[in-house]
Structure formats: structure tokens, C-alpha cells
Amino acid sequence: EAGVAQSPRYKIIEKRQSVAFWCNPISGHATLYWYQQILGQGPKLLIQFQNNGVVDDSQLPKDRFSAERLKGVDSTLKIQPAKLEDSAVYLCASSLPSGTEDGETQYFGPGTRLLVL
Amino acid sequence: AQTVTQSQPEMSVQEAETVTLSCTYDTSESNYYLFWYKQPPSRQMILVIRQEAYKQQNATENRFSVNFQKAAKSFSLKISDSQLGDTAMYFCAYLLDFGNEKLTFGTGTRLTIIP
Numbered sequence: 675e676a677g678v679a680q681s682p683r684y685k686i687i688e689k690r691q692s693v694a695f696w697c698n699p700i701s702g703h704a705t706l707y708w709y710q711q712i713l714g715q716g717p718k719l720l721i722q723f724q725n726n727g728v729v730d731d732s733q734l735p736k737d738r739f740s741a742e743r744l745k746g747v748d749s750t751l752k753i754q755p756a757k758l759e760d761s762a763v764y765l766c767a768s769s770l771p772s773g774t775e776d777g778e779t780q781y782f783g784p785g786t787r788l789l790v791l
Numbered sequence: 792a793q794t795v796t797q798s799q800p801e802m803s804v805q806e807a808e809t810v811t812l813s814c815t816y817d818t819s820e821s822n823y824y825l826f827w828y829k830q831p832p833s834r835q836m837i838l839v840i841r842q843e844a845y846k847q848q849n850a851t852e853n854r855f856s857v858n859f860q861k862a863a864k865s866f867s868l869k870i871s872d873s874q875l876g877d878t879a880m881y882f883c884a885y886l887l888d889f890g891n892e893k894l895t896f897g898t899g900t901r902l903t904i905i906p
Contacts, residue, residue: 707893707894711834714898715898715899716795716882716884716896716897716898716899717836717882717894717896718896719893719894722893730893763834765834765836767836778824778841778886779826779838779841780894781838782828782835782836782837783835784833784834784835785834785835785836787834
């Protein structure tokens, strides 16, 4: 079974530029998560989708970050304009629908490492 | 709000020895899940083991086992016969059992296995 796919793996941009990350979850996983992991910290949830609807985006800096999951499968996270403090690893995770066996376990992709100069 | 605390920023142990990583959490809920994730230098978060709070029996996965003390809100990870490939950051995480809630992570423990 293929895991969660993310691209690109690395990105270097200058501040005030824009950047987009892509995630394709495990087949059949209805729930998709984007996490931000700053160096030396645990991941922090940015946004959670259930199919193509947003469940939780309370910690997403909406003035510069946006995310979509239009067809309920893959997702894009965008930052515009980027700031120095956005340098981090962006992790995508997916899980089966809540209430199903193993529905509480989130499976992570390899992450995208972003460096803002 | 739930919090997860990992009080050991770094640990090291000789290859083939046993090591225990500590985790405590704070919650007023009774039904939840606890996880240990491993993050090697590649930065991919890999599930090591999980525990359902309603289960009294401690979870075990090969060389990995947990000591789950619900009353004390403690969830430690024991790695037996440690191997060089176990070198990684280890994160403890909490998930409330109420729909697809967000994972709350600790700050991690950097484990180094010494040859």
C-alpha cells in the first residue's frame, strides 16, 4: 500500500515570495491534516480536512496561509507572502474515517522542508 | 487543553541495551489514545506504538513496549535490545477519542544509540 506522498521535499525561497506544497493521502483516507514542525518542537496542526470540508483551521495563519482539498483527495497548502518564521518542516498526514478500525491513527508523509531567507 | 510533556530532551544508550523514554500528559477526559512516533533524520514521522486508554493491558510491538499508568497520566516507552536504527527523535502524542481530533505532541526526546 502506498503511503502519504508529499512534494517538493525541499524548498528554499526568499521572504515575501509565495510557495505551495502538495500532498496525496493514502487511498481511502477521508481525513487529511497539515502540520507545521519548527526545529526543536513537536508538530503543530495547521488545518484538518474531512473529505473536502474543513474540520479545524483554528491555528492556520489565514492572512498568509491557505489550503484546499477540492476533490476530497489530494491537497495543497500555500504560503503567500512567506516570512522568515515560516521556515519549518510541513508534514501531511491522513487517517481513515472516524469510528472505523484504526481510524484514530494518523499516517505521515515524508514532509517538505522549507527555508525562508 | 491537553498537554504532553517529555522531560528528557536527550538520551543515549549502548547498542543492545534497554532504554525507557518518559511521557506525561494532562487531560480530564477518560477515553483517548496515546502514541509514540519516531522521527529519524529524514524527518518522516513513523508510528511506533499506540495505546487505547480504555485498555488496561500495555501495548507491545516487537522490541517496543509501553508502561501506561492511567491514574498517574504516564506513558513511557521501553526499547529493548536497542539497535543503531533506533537513533531518532521520539515524540509522545495524545488524541482525544471524539471524532478526528488533532494530535497533541510533546517536544520530543532525541535518542542516540551508541555502537
